Amino acid sequence: MTGREREILKLISENPLISQKELADILNIKRSSVAVHIGNLIKKGIIKGKGYILNNQEIIVIGGSNIDIQGFSNEKLIRNDSNPGKIELSVGGVARNIAENLSLLKENVNLISAIGDDIYGKKVLNELKFSNIVTDNMLISKKHSTSTYLSILDNDGDMDVAISAMDIFNEITSEFLREKSGIINMSKCIVLDTNLTKETIDYITNNYSHKDIFIDTVSTTKALKIKDIIGKFHTIKPNKYEAEILSGIKIKSKNDLEKVANYFLNKGVKNIIITLGKEGVFYKNENTSGHIKSPEIDIINATGAGDSFMASLIYGYLNDFSLEERVIFSIGASIITMKSYNTVSRDMSINNIKNIIEEMNIC
Secondary structure: OOHHHHHHHHHHHHOOOOOHHHHHHHHOOOHHHHHHHHHHHHHOOOEEOOOOEEOOOOEEEEOOOEEEEEEEEOOOOOOOOOOOEEEEEEEEOHHHHHHHHHHHOOOOEEEEOEEEOOHHHHHHHHHHHHOOOEOOOOEEEOOOOOOEEEEEEOOOOOEEEEEEEOHHHHHOOHHHHHOOHHHHHOOOOEEEEOOOOHHHHHHHHHHOOOOOEEEEOOOHHHHHHHHHHOOOOOEEOOEHHHHHHHHOOOOOOHHHHHHHHHHHHHHOOOEEEEEOHHHOEEEEOOOOEEEEOOOOOOOOOOOOHHHHHHHHHHHHHHOOOOHHHHHHHHHHHHHHHHOOOOOOOOOOOHHHHHHHHHHOOOO
């Protein structure tokens, strides 16, 4: 924003119904000049048209949207053979899943992602709009098709193998995001996944360090993109293997978990949450640490559980939960996801999470 735009924004925040003439008189400039500045603020997404409604209530989520094609085997998988089972197609992507889960938790969300100008892209957009997620800042590519994630799950619901085609996310560049600086600056917080390029992640963490940034590591390979910027974000939720790669410390005991957590905290990260699969979740910040065991459940689909976990961590942070409360709430959310065939469960809600926590005595 320019200096003049900041002056106008300050006056509007104090009086959203102020007229352009009043603004011109206060700032001692022409009314036509005010109109130009107002137009620029609208284009940047900082205010929304008449009445000058400030666009400052949204969580900005930046990263991947894709189509998930999942195969579920009825029996133990047999390699190099055809396996009877079930095939599901749904809209997915780490950032998109996080955004939808946040929306189901009644948060206002603005997703910045990339889709192709194709039938899958239209499906992604339609489902985002159905979920009340702001899509005004999506990149629609003529160059690449919509990202697709193909996974095969065994009869226990765990992923056996997957293939991802995600070149489209290379189009989310710093130049593209610079045009979105207004809405990013006015956000509650920023959520990133590592489907973005390293250059784009560096751009966001360097230019929006005044914002609370949450990072989802996505995978061990993609997590390496943030290895040299640890401390430039607020909260991170790696699994055991991602935490080992990023810290350089092997995790074989509770003492090792403490060492890894301290590595992140000493670098400047505020909260470190390490997911340990069936062994539960370890968490730590400067005030507290703990290890919560995961309850035993029958898993239908583990894909997407980490995304609902991250969304719930963010929800808990924005609603002043303690770190322990955030982790418990997030475990409850991930259980709801794992009991669904889809990567985002339509049963996701604050009440249902609380009921799961009580029912399974998560503590």
